[in-house]
Amino acid sequence: MINKAVLPVAGFGTRCLPASKAIPKEMITIVDRPVIQYVVQEAVAAGIRDIVLVTHGTKSAIENHFDKHFELEASLEAKGKTELLEELRSIVPADVNIISVRQPEPLGLGHAVLCARPVVGDDEPFAVLLPDVLVDDEGIEPNDLAGMIASFEASHHSQLMVEEVPHEMVHKYGIVDTGGELPGPGESRPIAGVVEKPPVDEAPSNLAVIGRYVLPGRIFSLLADTPPGAGNEIQLTDAIETLRREEGVDAWRMRGKTYDCGHQLGYLEAILAYGRRHARYGQGFRELLTRYAGEE
Numbered sequence: 001m002i003n004k005a006v007l008p009v010a011g012f013g014t015r016c017l018p019a020s021k022a023i024p025k026e027m028i029t030i031v032d033r034p035v036i037q038y039v040v041q042e043a044v045a046a047g048i049r050d051i052v053l054v055t056h057g058t059k060s061a062i063e064n065h066f067d068k069h070f071e072l073e074a075s076l077e078a079k080g081k082t083e084l085l086e087e088l089r090s091i092v093p094a095d096v097n098i099i100s101v102r103q104p105e106p107l108g109l110g111h112a113v114l115c116a117r118p119v120v121g122d123d124e125p126f127a128v129l130l131p132d133v134l135v136d137d138e139g140i141e142p143n144d145l146a147g148m149i150a151s152f153e154a155s156h157h158s159q160l161m162v163e164e165v166p167h168e169m170v171h172k173y174g175i176v177d178t179g180g181e182l183p184g185p186g187e188s189r190p191i192a193g194v195v196e197k198p199p200v201d202e203a204p205s206n207l208a209v210i211g212r213y214v215l216p217g218r219i220f221s222l223l224a225d226t227p228p229g230a231g232n233e234i235q236l237t238d239a240i241e242t243l244r245r246e247e248g249v250d251a252w253r254m255r256g257k258t259y260d261c262g263h264q265l266g267y268l269e270a271i272l273a274y275g276r277r278h279a280r281y282g283q284g285f286r287e288l289l290t291r292y293a294g295e296e
Contacts, residue, residue: 008128025261042145128212155188174237176208216243
């Protein structure tokens with residue numbers, strides 16, 4: 001059973017500037033909670049119980065969000081605001097651990113994952129979730145991450161979550177090569193490689209890697225031996241390619257939908273998707289959308 005997930009949150013969030021100048025990009029809110037909370041809840045719903053945040057000294061707001069705020073809770077309790085109090089206390093279930101490790105300097109995604117090695121260890125598989133991406137699994141049980149974990153446990157192959165994208169957009173993504181045989185939603189297939197941002201007429205498929213991985217602990221030793229690649233950074237994809245050559249890697253096709261919250265339009269789309277169905281604000285939000293649509 002996979003119990004640990006690594007969330008790299010140490011980056012500067014330059015794609016989100018100026019919003020991320022003074023607050024972590026992961027703390028920008030979607031309706032009524034920060035992006036990072038949705039990602040942690042996704043992991044928890046998949047059975048993860050140890051959340052490893054690979055963070056930076058400027059990102060203390062993320063750790064504080066998942067920590068107990070005794071004074072605030074005492075104030076809410078004294079004022080009888082029990083519903084809000086319970087909402088705060090349920091941000092992280094009691095059986096879930098939030099563990100922070102530091103990435104001292106930005107040396108790439110591979111290096112960020114490697115920073116979690118002392119916590120995860122070399123003998124235990126784990127998940128990696130990039131917090132820029134929200135995976136919307138509304139109405140899907142179990143969620144996509146749980147499905148990918150089950151595929152790993154059945155095949156013992158590393159898993160990359162992929163999503164179908166329009167053919168004309170493949171040049172913006174890392175695209176998997178599955179040898180022409182595409183997995184159906186909720187299925188996995190071995191890959192022959194990942195092509196970064198291929199031209200439309202050269203793309204091996206239209207399945208894009210979207211920032212969810214299930215990897216063996218062995219990836220740490222591979223990362224430690226991986227020389228800097230693109231941008232003079234240690235690339236996770238380079239170590240995954242070594243795994244692919246030596247033992248095989250699968251693409252697991254998701255059933256839900258993603259929102260790239262590291263990009264302004266993706267962030268706005270996520271607000272539309274989550275806001276329209278929100279239990280408390282959904283009806284009012286839908287009325288606002290109708291009103292503004294009528295003004296165009």
